[in-house]
Amino acid sequence: MDLISGIQFDSFAEFLDMGGYSFNVWAVYGLFVVFITVNLYVPVLRRKSLIRDLKRRQTLAEQAHGAEVNSAGRHKLEEAEGNS
């Protein structure tokens, strides 16, 4: 494997020029990179803000109505008074 001689370009400028099509080639790769980073980085950022938000709510819930939460979902069935 000759990693150096395999390279198709003799100079960096030539590499940048891409045989005259630098705009198209670099635009495609630029878009590609943006596309990948956005779709990886946005979920990561969202995760951070989500965790922050959830923790804030957790502490709020603990302070404000920790006891009330447990009372949810109860019910009671009875005969109404005054039936015949």
Added chain:
Amino acid sequence: MTDTSFQHTPDNSPLFEVCNLRCERDERLLFSALSFAINPGSALQIAGSNGSGKTTLLRIICGLNDGFEGQIRWRGFDRSEQSEAFAADLLYLGHRVGVNKVLSPLENLRWSAGLQVKVSEAELMKALSDVGLRGFEESPCYTLSAGQQQRVSLARLRLSPATLWVLDEPFTTLDVDAVARLEQTLADHAEKGGAVIVTTHHKLELPKLQRLTLG
């Protein structure tokens, strides 16, 4: 109509039964391990504070909402196996009254009752005058007041052959008179062997009334 007008259930299982129902909305537990049964001739009032899940429960009962766990049985069979028979024997009146604004009370009732039972024009007119809409039969419903529109939907109760009535806050916007008349209708239905499930914040006086309080 006599008692025999309602279909009987096999081997004496209750008319309608709910076992171990559990429902969450938005990760908020509304109820769990909820079980009750209702038999012909009885009435069930579902009470509870605002947001305790009354409307949700009624919609689950009717099959409009399937976000629940647990069994619902109709005349002893699973409701989903009996869905057509159940539909033929159920009458649901929700928060929204099911009254088209451009049609007249008569035209509305002709369709809404007609889906479930064959009715004659005379029966339609009688039902409307029974709920106090005489003289309004042919006015378009957008000219009716909130309570009058509610009455149009209540006229269905007088025509429906359904055994099980499920009513979500039917007393709202009714005046004192109409409230009394509706209570009488419910009592009559139960007496004839029907069953009623109703939510209201109002103090109901019915014979054989069970009360289920949520929340």
Added chain:
Amino acid sequence: MTDTSFQHTPDNSPLFEVCNLRCERDERLLFSALSFAINPGSALQIAGSNGSGKTTLLRIICGLNDGFEGQIRWRGFDRSEQSEAFAADLLYLGHRVGVNKVLSPLENLRWSAGLQVKVSEAELMKALSDVGLRGFEESPCYTLSAGQQQRVSLARLRLSPATLWVLDEPFTTLDVDAVARLEQTLADHAEKGGAVIVTTHHKLELPKLQRLTLG
């Protein structure tokens, strides 16, 4: 707030006065020669059967409906000459509660109260928790039940500087608890020198309550 927080009227004419009001809808006479007056510190319940014209009357009072004949006076002047002052001193809650479904209770209240008075966030939060919506402040309103949405609109009552409150069936869909609390709020408002006009089919217990029955 003390008694002085409400503006006083000149030469002791009543706060709000209706003379010889007459209204027809669809060629049906709803009321005629209707006159009444309401003073700071008192409450007026408008009763009547369904379709008797309660909602119509309230909308006429507020100026949302101009299909009437007769005079309406505000602090002794014709209402139309005082429309801005009247608007600043009026709070109307209609059948439709004025709650946007996508916004949260907090955001709703910020706008609806903010149109009439400058309020701080803390006051908003307090008003919401006073009506029993603690924990729901930030949930979108479409996840709230019918009664909870009604409560969002009632929170405005706790922030408004208006003297005259006009409420159309504010008790519908509220549970027993909330009904009691609302009655208390109305009594407090009257005590502080405000005035309340309210329609309801429900038996109101307020000090200095007048009752006007239509139809």
Added chain:
Amino acid sequence: MWLWFAKLGSPKWFYELSTKWLPWLTAAMVLTLGVATIWALLYLPPDYQQGYTSRILVVHVAVAGTSLAFFPLMAVAGTITLVWKMKLADMVAKNAAALGAWFSFITLATGSLWGSVSWGTWWEWSDSRLVSMLFQFFLLLGVVSLRSALEDSEKAAKACALLSIVGCINVVVIKYSVEWWNTLHQPASPVSMESGSANGPEFWIATALMILGVYLFLSVSLILSTRNEILQRERKALWVQELLADTKSGRG
């Protein structure tokens, strides 16, 4: 089978499993994408017709091919949502729609950039792949739009599931009808995609590697956003509460 299904349906199970797998998948993704990109940019020999621009095709073909996977994926997830009411399937489907729209957009953009070189125009209506990709983009945005329009999340899940299934059929129908329409309109310029570039084996190896990398990227991105969705929707569950208590703020 059923047990396995039930287990897979559990967001908790998925969350924990993905915690284990994510580093490996990410590493594999970085490696393949890196190698493929460097190879494509530096080592790919110039095409005899189009010179170095065949470097564009490596990306274009990889993204275009992958973007075709989204509707089938969403339709499968939708079926699972509707039939087995599995929450996880919907969480995947929700994020897949948005990601799929991104993929379609990048396909369109890279295709245009390549078209401006090889056809001398950025956009051409007389090519069925272009037009049908455009409509796939619209359909995906339609699914995203429906999701955001419906407020109730359970309703939205089922509605989007149904739309994805119907949409999956439609993508195929559109493709064939547009193709037929184009053969009838006899394109003026030589604008067939299959016509041109005879690319060497190196090109195809680089492309294959790029396709692999893009698929890995798809899975990593989908897993990341699905995990967020799990945290969001299961925020009241005990295991999430415990997990939150264990994580330092903003990390984890």
Added chain:
Amino acid sequence: MDSTALNKPSTWSAFALTLKRDLLIAFKRKNDIVNPFMFFVIVVSLFPLAISPEPTKLAEIAAGVIWIAVLLSAMLSMDSLFRADFEDGSLEMLLLSPHPLFFLVLAKNIAHWIVSGLPVVIASPLLAYMLKLPGDSYLTLLLSLLIGTPTLSLIGSIAVALTVGLGSRGLILAVITLPFSVPVLIFGTLAVQSSAAGLPAGGYLALMLAILAGSLSLAPLTSAAALRISVS
């Protein structure tokens, strides 16, 4: 077996009852009938203003313009299907009725097409004349629209059923359904264009018929499923 079953109306009569009710509502409201038609006419008449009043140019675009205007009018008129029923609660009644939802939905679809699609189809030759569509293709235009508009309605009704709870949904309906109607648009315009060029158009019409048949059997089913989802 029991009195309930004896007195229960047949599915056919429920179908007829629903069809009649929907037609009645439409005739009372009038807007549902007049608006799609007016919209169609107005949109078509914008083109000579915005593009060019020259007859030769108009003739070239006539088929396409008419089809697009029909498409838009069909999509936008769908907004009224199910809306009032959802808002006033009648839709819940429909879902809870003891009849197969397929037929009731079909009845509503048919009523809607009669009211909003048919007038547009009938008006199309006149507008085709105003746009100087070449003379031989009128019959093809009429036929293609007669086959195409019910298909569009059926496709649209799925989207309507999915979005039934939304307040303002005109645009989202169009956004969801326009991509789906591309095949109908393509075959419809191809049919008209080819008969304008003197070529046979029967093949396209047959294809459109096939699409219609497919959607006639599948769309009400899908709409019914979608309604159940939306109302829950």
Added chain:
Amino acid sequence: MDSTALNKPSTWSAFALTLKRDLLIAFKRKNDIVNPFMFFVIVVSLFPLAISPEPTKLAEIAAGVIWIAVLLSAMLSMDSLFRADFEDGSLEMLLLSPHPLFFLVLAKNIAHWIVSGLPVVIASPLLAYMLKLPGDSYLTLLLSLLIGTPTLSLIGSIAVALTVGLGSRGLILAVITLPFSVPVLIFGTLAVQSSAAGLPAGGYLALMLAILAGSLSLAPLTSAAALRISVS
């Protein structure tokens, strides 16, 4: 004079509050932003399919097609203005507020245009390219749309205010407002077409600006009056 007046927010702050609220609702709903834009893009892309994919033919119709699509998207997006407010009763609150309705309506109009008009304007050059609009006319297109779309929104808001109680009003809105927006359409397309032909377009743009100024002062007033009528 009294404590009420002291604590009363200024009209300006009511304006800002309403603008903010409407933008907030739009950002929460997202659809109000995305749909007009999507509709515009999809409608434009139907034309090559229905008429012809040939670049020269497309270039001829490009300006007109874009303007018509903008017009339709603007008209149909109006449906969401005031709708939710009417249905939930907020509109009554707006009418009963102690501030001049003119400014509150203007605030709602501005919020609506930012949300539904601006994205369409921004996307238009891309679509112009896809339709092969001749190169020199892009700036004119953009300017004409930037002036034209607020005008269309203002005109539309009058119709919206008049029809605010109707359930499905997408079509009727279009039917009422399209005739009124013909002048804007004509000047807009003339501007683009003349700059595509290398002629100056400033005159048309100036005319459009005049129309905008006129409607900016009159339309909110008329809408306010119409709202009072509709709500009563």
